[in-house]
Amino acid sequence: MPEQNHSGSGDNVAGNQTNIHQQGNFGVGVNQGEIHIHTDRSSPVPKLKGIPHNIPITSSKEKSEFLGRDEELKELHQKLQSTETKPVVIGGMVGVGKTELALQYAKDHLQTYSGGICWLSVRDSDVVNEIVEFARLELDLKPERLTNLSKEAQVNCCWSYWRDIKGEKNKFLLVLDDVTDYREIKDCLPNKPCFKVLITTEKKEIWSPSVQLELDVLTQTVALKFLKFLVRDNRVDEQSKDAIKICRWLGNLPLGLELVGRYLAMENNLDLSLAEMFQRLNKRGLKEDGPLVKVKSEMTTKYNITAALNLSWKELRLEGKQLAYLLSLFALAPIPWLLVENVINNLASDWEKRVENDRGDLLNRSLLKRTGKETYQLHSVIRQFLRDKLEEYPGKEDMKRGFCQAMVTVVASEIPQKPTRKEFIFLSYFICGAIECGINNHKYGQLSPGYTDVTRFNNVS
Numbered sequence: 001m002p003e004q005n006h007s008g009s010g011d012n013v014a015g016n017q018t019n020i021h022q023q024g025n026f027g028v029g030v031n032q033g034e035i036h037i038h039t040d041r042s043s044p045v046p047k048l049k050g051i052p053h054n055i056p057i058t059s060s061k062e063k064s065e066f067l068g069r070d071e072e073l074k075e076l077h078q079k080l081q082s083t084e085t086k087p088v089v090i091g092g093m094v095g096v097g098k099t100e101l102a103l104q105y106a107k108d109h110l111q112t113y114s115g116g117i118c119w120l121s122v123r124d125s126d127v128v129n130e131i132v133e134f135a136r137l138e139l140d141l142k143p144e145r146l147t148n149l150s151k152e153a154q155v156n157c158c159w160s161y162w163r164d165i166k167g168e169k170n171k172f173l174l175v176l177d178d179v180t181d182y183r184e185i186k187d188c189l190p191n192k193p194c195f196k197v198l199i200t201t202e203k204k205e206i207w208s209p210s211v212q213l214e215l216d217v218l219t220q221t222v223a224l225k226f227l228k229f230l231v232r233d234n235r236v237d238e239q240s241k242d243a244i245k246i247c248r249w250l251g252n253l254p255l256g257l258e259l260v261g262r263y264l265a266m267e268n269n270l271d272l273s274l275a276e277m278f279q280r281l282n283k284r285g286l287k288e289d290g291p292l293v294k295v296k297s298e299m300t301t302k303y304n305i306t307a308a309l310n311l312s313w314k315e316l317r318l319e320g321k322q323l324a325y326l327l328s329l330f331a332l333a334p335i336p337w338l339l340v341e342n343v344i345n346n347l348a349s350d351w352e353k354r355v356e357n358d359r360g361d362l363l364n365r366s367l368l369k370r371t372g373k374e375t376y377q378l379h380s381v382i383r384q385f386l387r388d389k390l391e392e393y394p395g396k397e398d399m400k401r402g403f404c405q406a407m408v409t410v411v412a413s414e415i416p417q418k419p420t421r422k423e424f425i426f427l428s429y430f431i432c433g434a435i436e437c438g439i440n441n442h443k444y445g446q447l448s449p450g451y452t453d454v455t456r457f458n459n460v461s
């Protein structure tokens with residue numbers, strides 16, 4: 001591709017004052033919201049060899065280690081090519097592989113984005129500084145050229161400069177990884193069609209104005225393959241039933257699978273059977289002394305599951321936390337919202353009014369998923385995390401007792417004498433939940449006579 005002089009107009013910026021900054025052979029003017037970059041054409045134009053990028057390649061997986069996402073990679077490419085300036089967002093829960101998918105995509109498509117790829121790790125960092133650093137290190141932009149410019153103008157100057165030196169006919173990719181607040185990035189986005197923008201986030205509210213790709217957990221087949229790959233011996237093949245149990249416990253979440261796989265591959269654990277591993281998960285799960293704690297330096301992520309979920313947890317209001325505690329007591333199956341409301345009614349009369357907001361908070365943080373009309377579910381690992389949190393909650397005894405009693409009351413009152421098939425399917429959830437609550441929380445509730453009624457449904461087909 002031909003290198004170009006950096007001349008021409010820049011992207012729009014807010015504000016309409018005229019402010020000309022001139023330094024050496026390069027000047028930037030802001031006039032009526034337009035940035036203009038002028039160069040002294042007799043001066044040497046920066047020569048950029050190759051495709052500039054700052055993809056954190058060393059922290060990503062080799063292509064052969066990245067499993068089961070061919071369709072998502074294709075979909076991502078198609079979505080990025082078909083949008084003009086809107087960002088494409090990869091959304092999904094903690095540890096599902098959003099960052100890894102973006103990394104693999106960026107590595108695969110260096111040639112597509114021959115203008116270059118700018119990778120910004122957004123969480124806990126100053127985005128403007130990161131953009132300026134990228135321009136300085138990868139595009140050879142002299143920092144003094146940005147002196148006296150507002151933050152917004154600095155960003156726009158970087159984008160204009162990048163576009164001008166590489167040429168508008170090229171495509172450019174900007175990746176913003178792990179965005180938690182759209183307001184922090186919205187003024188930093190380039191708005192020319194040659195720039196494609198890819199965002200990864202857990203936050204649902206960021207998905208809605210954009211073209212989104214919701215990433216789900218791995219299929220069981222791929223999860224087993226991944227575990228086998230990580231364990232590196234024949235335990236997964238030879239103890240396949242226990243391997244399946246482990247995958248189910250982890251809800252086929254890549255981050256969980258990777259932590260367990262690497263744990264099993266440690267020299268100290270080479271004689272550990274998968275049955276014993278499953279026991280350890282059940283006993284210690286996500287706890288500090290459990291097998292899911294240690295994040296190896298070669299992994300893409302720097303957080304284990306608990307640490308990553310804690311980041312979202314810290315942001316939740318108390319009410320959202322209370323709803324989360326309550327949901328963790330339900331069986332691991334799609335939960336009819338009506339049932340949650342019924343239980344809440346029994347627990348506290350004033351809660352019902354605001355519970356939809358609390359549910360919104362959980363959905364927004366990908367802590368809860370809508371699985372169908374009026375139906376919601378927790379991922380198994382999130383439920384485990386919330387159950388551990390519940391144990392630290394001072395009101396846990398009241399909540400468990402109230403939940404048990406409410407479930408029993410609800411079950412007893414909802415069962416018709418001759419249920420239709422539809423009613424039976426709906427009630428089957430109540431039954432599973434009640435039985436699980438009866439087993440796990442038996443010391444909290446005096447099971448009412450209604451509870452025994454549920455057993456008569458066991459034979460309905």
Ligand SMILES: Nc1ncnc2c1ncn2[C@@H]1O[C@H](COP(=O)(O)OP(=O)(O)O)[C@@H](O)[C@H]1O
Pocket residue numbers: 061065066067068069092093094095096097098099100101200226254255258299300301
């Ligand atoms: N499809 C996959 N194949 C292999 N490893 C994966 C896959 N998806 C994710 N991983 C690994 O799982 C871990 C969590 O993925 P990450 O992308 O950090 O999750 P997220 O960004 O959604 O929180 C990382 O170590 C990553 O390398």
Ligand SMILES: [Mg+2]
Pocket residue numbers: 098099100178200
């Ligand atoms: Mg991530």
